[in-house]
Amino acid sequence: AATMDRTAACSLWIILALVAHTGLSSSPPTGKEAWSYVEVRNGAHMFWWLYYADSLDLPLVMWLQGGPGGSGSGFGNFGEIGPLDGDLKPRKTSWVQAASVLFVDNPVGTGFSYTDRPDGYATDVATVASDMLVLLQHFFTGRAEFQSVPFYIFSESYGGKMAAAISLELTKAIAQGTVKCNFAGVALGDSWISPLDSVMTWGPYLYTTSLLDDHGLEEVSSAAEAVKQAVEQQQFQKATELWSVAETVVEQNTNGVNFYNILTQEPDERRASVAGEDFVSLQARRHVRPLHEQSLSELMNGPIRKKLGLIPRNVTWGGQAEDVFSNMAGDFMRPVVDVVDQLLTAGVNVTVYNGQLDLIVDTMGQELWVKRLKWEGLAGFNEMRWTPLDDPMFPGVTGAFCKTYKNFAFYWILRAGHMIPSDQGPMALQMMRMITHQV
Structure with missing residues (x-):
């Protein structure tokens, strides 16, 4: 069950406490936060952290990090799209200005998530998806105000492989009535799909x-x-x-x-x-360790841990990350292209986005598996020409290309590597707004 749910206005005294602890200067953001654990299996505890947007008229976005073993509450939050950067300074391109953002340390053992025993780790994406379904059931039951808000899953790297599997199980659960939410689509960023x-x-x-x-x-x-x-x-x-x-x-x-x-x-x-x-x-x-660099680890295990106030004494942020990766190694190279096909056939809105300078999940490879989709709309998608998008910071300069057909979209993000929001923050924010129908 969910335990020790903490909700707090991110008020001045909290930020000042962080500043005093770290010696850094910052301005306090406005807005409300909440965080908690959900025991998704016996002895397997998953941590989530929610930043509320200023209005419930804005969508809810869940962010899933890669690895597996990379922490969304840490790297995705302070390194990419959260309201504060790693120096606790306000991020101009934070996604919280356009959506409520839910970070989940997934799979179990990632970030502040932890397992009490060696057999508590997930070993395949099927377990990852079933664990997340338990968390989402608790989340939307406990926060009914979000049940009607458009809910999107955004992901990066191995997080995209997990997001595809989670999205399919969530679609089934909604149809069966076991999860109440307004699932509006999934976005697969530089994702390990094939x-x-x-x-x-x-x-x-x-x-x-x-x-x-x-x-x-x-x-x-x-x-x-x-x-x-x-x-x-x-x-x-x-x-x-x-x-x-x-x-x-x-x-x-x-x-x-x-x-x-x-x-x-x-x-x-x-x-x-x-x-x-x-x-x-x-x-x-x-x-995995690049997502847990020393400065971020010190921030998460120091002032952030103190702020959250519910992390067990024996749990270290990132302490089980290598075990997460090790347990998923047998599933790592399995493709989930068929899962994306099932999502498209079920009418789920699916977006693929990729950074031009990424190698590990290069755009050439992404285009190959997309061209093998069995989705009935693929021929129509292939016939379309892409549309250039201006870089928000440099009008008249192309920042990306996009193509959308029925419930499938592809974004080619220029001058970005694997971590698009940290490489091209303004373009990533604009893309998110487009995917969530705010532009």
Whole structure:
């Protein structure tokens, strides 16, 4: 059951307390917050944190982070779309100005979420979806004012894979009457929907952007082919291990290109494995720990923990993140393209959006799986020309392209890597407003 629900006006004294603790300066935001835990399974506790918009006429957006093991309450909140940034200063492009925003530390063990025992972690997206359904049942029952508010799920990276599965289960639950909410759509950002399509396009993408030579292209393509064979043989744990090998081959041939933005270089500490390190630890160092950098960890385990007032003493923010990743490793390379097809066929509004400079989930790979959809509207979508969108900060300069047909949309976000809201905050905010029909 939900425990220790805390609701608070984000008043001046709270911010001043944070400032006094951190030595940082900030202005207090207006608005109301709420946070709590839900025990989604015996011994499995999921944390959520809600920021209210100024009006219930605005939609409700749930944000799901990637990893798996990346924390929405931490990185998504303070690093991307929340009202305050990591220095506790107001964010001009916060999504809270256009929606109530619900951050959920998902799967169990992520961020402030935790499990009491080793077998409490999710091992596949089916469990992730069923856990989230329990949380949403509690949330919409306890906060009935949101039952009629348009509800959207926005996601990033592996969060998109989870969001697709969650959206399908939520659609079924609404039809069955077990969850009361106004589900209006799901947005899949740089999402791990078809892992193999991403891996198979790494080589061509890097080659066309002058980040691989002919020898490098051959080596990366060979490593990707090994991943493909494992996936085709349904050896998904092996495929995950070979995916890690392929990343190392990419790093070696590009002098450490950053998988999250090809215009930058990967820090040395995230590169190839050290002696005795297994692939799970390596991948956690590459893709989970960057979401838990030291400054954010100190913020979450210090003043934020104190503000929330309900985190158990034995729980550390991010402390179980690597275990989350490890337990999901066998499911990591499984595609969920069929789930997206089911959502579209059921009439759910689905949006795909991707950053131009992202490598790990490059746009080339996204377009490949989209073109294989069995959705009856695909031919009509493919016949359309995209529409250019001005960059909100630079009128007359294209910031993105978009294409919408029936209940499917695709946004190509220019000059953005994997974390679009942190790379192109104004464009991301405008996109969110368009998806939620505010523009």
